[in-house]
Amino acid sequence: MQKVPLPSEGLYPLRALAGAFILYGAATLVHGSGFLAVFTAGILVGDVRAPYKREIERFHEAVSALAEIVAFTLLGLSVPLGTFAVQGAWADGLILAVLLVVVARPLAMTVLLWPLRLRAGERVFLTFAGLKGAVPILLGSFALSAHLPHSQRIYDVVFVVVTFSVLVQGALIPTVAHWCRVPMRAGELEPWSLGVRLRDRPEGVLRLVVESGSSADRCTIADLDLGEHVWVSLAIRAGSLLPVSGATRLQAGDEVLLLTDPEQAEDPTALFRR
Template sequence: MTSINAFLLLGGVLLFVSVLASTLSARLGLPLLLLFLFVGMLAGEDGIGGIAFHDFSTAMLVGQLALAVILLDGGLRTRIETFRVALWPAAVLATWGVIGTALLLGLFATWLLDVHWSLALLLAAIVGSTDAAAVFSLLRNSGVRLNDRVKATLEIESGANDPMAILLVTVMVEVLLQPEAASGWRFAFLLVTQMGLGALAGVAGGWVLARLLARLRLAEGLYALLIVSGGLMIFSATNAINGSGFLAIYLAGLVVGNKRCHATEHVLRVMDGLAWLAQAGMFLILGLLVTPSHLLDNAGYALGMALFLMLVARPLAVWSGLLPFHFARNEVAYISWVGLRGAVPIVLAIYPVMMGVPNSILLFDVAFAVVLVSLLVQGATVPMAARLFRVVVPPRDEPVDRLEVWVGETAALDLLEYRVAAGSRAEGRHPDDLLDEEGSDAVRCVAVVRRGNLLRTTSGTRLAQGDSVWLAAPDELAERLAKAFAAGGAGNELTAHAGFFGEFVVDPHCPAGELAAAYGFELQEDEVELPLAVMFRRRLARPPVVGDKVSIGAFVLTVKEMDHAGHVTQMGLKCPSLPRLF
């Protein structure tokens, strides 16, 4: 009983310290996942805790369970609309990207480590895939808004590339232990089986879970448990039939998250905490597992591998994979840089150790060190690199909070919270007068909260700076309404974000020739009669996203707003700067 209490106390202390230290992580600009890893290392045998933990089987179990929960949460929060611009590019990076990275890195590792090519290729396969936990966490907490093409490509790639990495590691372990059983045909068969069964099981299982979620009436806390337990069933059952459980659980979450119902918000709230617990627990265990002194012994090899991976192998694989999709060079550069390595390579590095592969401890130590370098260098520079490579778009005007109240089987009421800013159009106005000015009958003021107290609204009520205003409004009006509460009169659409989108707002449906005649720029002969959006798409040569730009002489057209179907609804026009006369 004493040992059980000691174990629980240790686990609680480690997790508690890690969570409290998260504020320090934010101030230093370091990824929070790295902090969990360092706390585990400090508690390990070379750290102040002195805990000798070498149970690779337990670490593998915890790692797989945590990754399954993280991928499920990632799928739940991925909107199907993102697949419109990123499905095929991300699919190429999830397959060829992993293979190409592993081949290049394997050749380099053969020379650097002076080992047999098969062992070097195994190491390259271990660190060849990006990590869903790191990508989801860092992109969504980076503080910058990436353009949708880049963000969706990175997230879908990280959620879908684990099967390829696992397959490569499995095949290379077979090559080392049973070379007579390895063949190209077997690799192709395993690839089709893993991907096919994983996709089929994920979509079918997600559809069943979504139907159950919509039909069952449970206590609020049980909805998330239903999805987690169902997701783990799909994960383990798919693995049992030699499919990719990681792909299956990600797709199951995607299906459930996009078939919204009365229980979806309950699931997302609980899953947020479960995903953080999974990440923290996994990185703490992996930090305990490693011996820092061994990392120092192989630091030179690991640094060489990490630099080649970040600066050569990943960029070449990404560039060749995205070539057919006409990504801009700055987008390719940023996607190449944010090839974040995390828990997946460390978990994959455990597999050769458990299978008894020669020199597998060397592989584990080098893979762990590569992950540390990736999180320290790439993870800490995600926001800075986004600005450097110009893949940032101005932040949306959004509600402070939003709630979904389901009032029927298929009907939901959106409640949006806004904070009145100094100098906004809302300040000093009655809520009803402000909403009448917005011209929408679908919006109602539900409550006004002032200094933490509910304010009784009368005819003499005037909104003041700092008031929280709750509106019942369709979600598609959220951004438009936010402009009325933003500081400095930011609701003026003609001047908002003028430095990025341009000084003028133009209708994407107007004939391009009319705009050319009005502003005096030249078009190609076959573009004159085309709607502006069609002309823009033709010149861009890829599906547009907010922030995409096309130059027409000295003028620049920029996509400003899009609807959920992927149609451009508003464009900005930036005019050339006039020369100063004095």
């Protein structure tokens, strides 16, 4: 992704998708978990600075949304609701869902989050917010397509667990976040973007947010102690461009784009942090 160029911008997202297919197939051939292989690779690739990275992310966001829509549609079409009462899938699914939320996930997350420095409220929120969605549906479909004993019952139970997770856990996330004092806010859509294409990777570009109480808060650009090798090239306030000049006064929440000389040791980020 970093070193092999391609002739067209549209091929970069396809190469990433092809890499996911190859990883999934290779892990399956050696009797491993294709889902876990692609998931781990995605975490590693997510931190890589690669050409057309934003275009790759947009493409995979769209493909992911389409895959979730297809998975939930197929789930709704393939579950005979009339058999639930006869087979007892409702009761078993609800019991399993409650056990996952109350017992299994809290125990697992307590162990996994133990070395992290988090507040008690943050730990509780992460423990609660484990939504079940497309992956359980696909795993349940594997049992159904393999015609295993009681596969239809397994699939029905998965349907109940996923439905409970989406409707109950999903609906309660804002309330639980409020109780745990985890800040949440609704982000407005920003459909317009401003970008510049460069032949080489930019090394000295920083995008920062002015924090309340920082040196840059309520300070003009001319009065900021940026040094001789840092320039404020762009400022955004409330989703709109802000004219930049020496007299421009920044305020908390503004986003600024800085151009710096990578060979200089000056670090301007401290001016924008509280």
